[in-house]
Amino acid sequence: MEFGPSETQRLFDRVIRDYLGDRLPLEEVHRLAREGAGFDEALWRGLVELGLAGVLVPERHGGAGLGMFEAALAAEALGYFGAPVPFAAAAVMAPLALQPSGEEGAAWLPRVASGTARIAVGFEGHAGATGEAAVERRGARLSGRITGVLDLGGATHLLVVLRDGALGLVAIDAPGVRATTHPSLDRTRPLGEVALADASAEVLPGGEAPALAVLDAGRVVLAADTLGAAQRMLDRAVAYAGHREQFGRPIGSFQAVKHMCAEMAAMLEPCRALVWYAAYALDHLPDEARLAACHAKAHLAEVGREVARLATEVHGGMGFTDELGLHHWFKRVGASRQLLGGPERCRREAAALQGWDAPAR
Amino acid sequence: MTPEDRARALMRWIHAPGSAPPDDLEPDVVEAAIIADEFSRAGLYPGIMNQGISMLVPTLLEVGTEAQRRRWIEPTIRGDVIWCQGYSEPGAGSDLAAVRTRATIEAGHFVINGQKIWTSSAHYADTMFLLCRTEPDRAKHAGLSYLLLSMSTPGIEVRPLRTMTGRAEFNEVFFTDVRVPVDQIVMGPGDGWQVANITLRHERLMLGDPNKLMHRIRRIGELMERTRIDGVRVIDLPEYRDRLIRLQAEVLASRCHHLRLLTARDRGDEPGLAGMIVKYYGTTLAHRLSALAVDVLGAAGLAYAPGGETVDDDEATTWQIDYMYDLGLIIGGGTSQIQKNIIAERGLGLPREPRPAGSTSGR
Numbered sequence: 001m002e003f004g005p006s007e008t009q010r011l012f013d014r015v016i017r018d019y020l021g022d023r024l025p026l027e028e029v030h031r032l033a034r035e036g037a038g039f040d041e042a043l044w045r046g047l048v049e050l051g052l053a054g055v056l057v058p059e060r061h062g063g064a065g066l067g068m069f070e071a072a073l074a075a076e077a078l079g080y081f082g083a084p085v086p087f088a089a090a091a092v093m094a095p096l097a098l099q100p101s102g103e104e105g106a107a108w109l110p111r112v113a114s115g116t117a118r119i120a121v122g123f124e125g126h127a128g129a130t131g132e133a134a135v136e137r138r139g140a141r142l143s144g145r146i147t148g149v150l151d152l153g154g155a156t157h158l159l160v161v162l163r164d165g166a167l168g169l170v171a172i173d174a175p176g177v178r179a180t181t182h183p184s185l186d187r188t189r190p191l192g193e194v195a196l197a198d199a200s201a202e203v204l205p206g207g208e209a210p211a212l213a214v215l216d217a218g219r220v221v222l223a224a225d226t227l228g229a230a231q232r233m234l235d236r237a238v239a240y241a242g243h244r245e246q247f248g249r250p251i252g253s254f255q256a257v258k259h260m261c262a263e264m265a266a267m268l269e270p271c272r273a274l275v276w277y278a279a280y281a282l283d284h285l286p287d288e289a290r291l292a293a294c295h296a297k298a299h300l301a302e303v304g305r306e307v308a309r310l311a312t313e314v315h316g317g318m319g320f321t322d323e324l325g326l327h328h329w330f331k332r333v334g335a336s337r338q339l340l341g342g343p344e345r346c347r348r349e350a351a352a353l354q355g356w357d358a359p360a361r
Numbered sequence: 362m363t364p365e366d367r368a369r370a371l372m373r374w375i376h377a378p379g380s381a382p383p384d385d386l387e388p389d390v391v392e393a394a395i396i397a398d399e400f401s402r403a404g405l406y407p408g409i410m411n412q413g414i415s416m417l418v419p420t421l422l423e424v425g426t427e428a429q430r431r432r433w434i435e436p437t438i439r440g441d442v443i444w445c446q447g448y449s450e451p452g453a454g455s456d457l458a459a460v461r462t463r464a465t466i467e468a469g470h471f472v473i474n475g476q477k478i479w480t481s482s483a484h485y486a487d488t489m490f491l492l493c494r495t496e497p498d499r500a501k502h503a504g505l506s507y508l509l510l511s512m513s514t515p516g517i518e519v520r521p522l523r524t525m526t527g528r529a530e531f532n533e534v535f536f537t538d539v540r541v542p543v544d545q546i547v548m549g550p551g552d553g554w555q556v557a558n559i560t561l562r563h564e565r566l567m568l569g570d571p572n573k574l575m576h577r578i579r580r581i582g583e584l585m586e587r588t589r590i591d592g593v594r595v596i597d598l599p600e601y602r603d604r605l606i607r608l609q610a611e612v613l614a615s616r617c618h619h620l621r622l623l624t625a626r627d628r629g630d631e632p633g634l635a636g637m638i639v640k641y642y643g644t645t646l647a648h649r650l651s652a653l654a655v656d657v658l659g660a661a662g663l664a665y666a667p668g669g670e671t672v673d674d675d676e677a678t679t680w681q682i683d684y685m686y687d688l689g690l691i692i693g694g695g696t697s698q699i700q701k702n703i704i705a706e707r708g709l710g711l712p713r714e715p716r717p718a719g720s721t722s723g724r
Binding site for chain 2: 274298
């Protein structure tokens with residue numbers, strides 16, 4: 001048994017990166033960020049063709065039938081290229097939520113895999129995020145308001161993970177559903193808010209454990225996204241330090257600057273294996289998966305913040321400009337830190353999972 | 362092979378970086394890591410790790426002669442021969458290639474004169490691998506050689522050097538006309554810098570070993586469950602608990618990273634940057650772990666009564682020693698600043714610091 005991506009998985013990763021590298025030069029990220037929709041039809045279609053929308057959907061339902069490890073590799077690549085696509089919710093969390101939900105859930109999977117059903121995800125509880133979320137369910141009708149909805153940009157449907165773990169699925173254009181995206185700090189991912197007024201929903205059975213599994217998968221995807229985004233910032237800092245000259249020589253030859261780059265590499269490099277482990281655990285190590293997801297989410301949030309700061313500093317005044325575009329990744333890392341529970345919250349859950357949740361007295 | 366034999370063979374393999382696995386082992390890095398983990402869980406240090414096994418053995422496997430491998434590897438792995446590392450000198454710390462200890466050839470022997478410092482375990486080691494200057498006319502880095510010698514050779518004097526812990530963990534070693542047969546050189550005269558760097562690469566991996574970290578973070582969790590402040594278990598105080606969990610994630614990352622490196626080794630891939638960060642990451646993390654333990658123990662943990670290397674110290678003293686000794690490990694084996702130069706220049710490809718004119722010549 002080996003620890004790390006297999007030859008096939010490395011190939012999968014390379015194919016995605018080749019596509020994104022061609023498709024998302026910096027000017028394109030600038031353009032998409034200016035639009036701020038968090039979604040681009042053409043980009044999404046391309047990723048659907050690569051099988052990304054159905055990465056977790058079993059082959060019998062039209063998907064690629066791969067696992068969380070591949071999903072994490074994809075998320076890392078999307079973070080690296082700053083792609084505004086609804087991957088976390090539409091390609092990972094929603095299909096994971098729907099898969100165990102019997103026939104009704106499975107009926108959605110072919111549409112998920114074909115990229116035509118893009119399901120945003122909101123949590124009424126569980127996630128430990130700030131914001132408001134209160135949804136009242138009467139039979140198959142939902143009323144209330146839910147903020148912090150993930151990947152609402154370009155969404156066709158919303159999946160609400162209710163406080164009791166049940167799932168409510170509504171169409172965005174159904175009567176009684178008002179979906180609003182607000183500009184977010186991270187222009188590649190707007191903030192989603194949905195108001196429900198006696199909206200007709202498909203209510204699927206769920207439960208506490210599956211709800212948490214969906215949350216964990218979302219957290220690992222965000223951690224992987226941060227890994228990719230931070231790696232991009234480090235790569236750019238190293239490239240800049242190698243050619244930018246001051247005092248007659250490249251700034252990267254000064255220890256003050258090269259040590260910042262070394263700090264970033266030393267922090268970030270072990271994160272790669274941590275994300276691999278957390279992603280693998282979701283599929284194969286049920287006893288370790290929750291703790292690994294909490295650790296990965298919290299740790300990548302901390303490392304991501306440090307790398308984002310240091311990489312910007314290495315760029316000096318240019319790092320602070322809009323033109324350089326480094327800030328798109330700075331903001332993406334900053335947003336992923338807060339979504340689905342910040343690091344303090346994730347660490348509190350990690351402690352509770354080890355039986356360390358007694359109130360201090 | 363019985364399961365016990367297999368477990369032992371895997372442990373040997375995992376702790377001798379660079380060593381080839383026995384033919385019938387079919388090593389499995391995850392299995393090996395699980396075994397190491399079980400040792401750690403049981404509170405046992407998972408195997409012998411020292412400068413001979415973890416640094417010299419892989420060096421000889423890379424560049425030693427067949428005769429040198431036959432002579433030294435087996436007794437070293439068995440623990441019959443303990444090695445120390447003769448590198449640093451008063452004038453050659455971070456600037457290691459500036460070593461001045463001289464060896465000249467006379468009648469089939471190197472004759473060594475000079476001084477080493479901060480030499481860990483020289484007071485009980487049987488043998489030393491030594492970096493010395495044999496080609497004084499060549500450029501600094503090209504004038505060095507790497508010799509293997511017995512510590513009982515006449516002319517060697519070991520003087521213990523007390524450290525900040527209050528114990529004498531390292532030494533000064535003086536050489537006066539110490540005669541070593543010429544076949545005890547690894548590679549050739551002038552190749553010492555290359556050999557020393559191979560050893561240093563393995564030292565970085567040894568010093569960043571995650572098993573120690575995993576063992577330690579478990580002990581800190583237990584310590585926090587037992588220790589109380591104003592009657593409250595420290596583990597229930599959120600400000601301490603958050604620090605513990607934060608460190609847990611870093612130790613977990615370190616462990617996963619180690620598995621990644623083992624897999625690379627197993628595949629024959631060059632780990633590159635991933636291997637270069639290990640010493641810096643591991644030693645700074647270890648120091649933050651012992652810092653948490655010291656803070657958990659608080660005022661009561663200030664009681665300090667080190668009993669010497671062969672005595673088991675009380676818990677508070679052990680943590681205080683670790684807290685200081687870990688700082689020593691951050692400095693030794695290439696300081697964090699040297700590590701960062703290595704990471705940045707060799708790992709990330711950033712330009713080297715220009716050297717002042719005239720600083721490159723050896724002495």
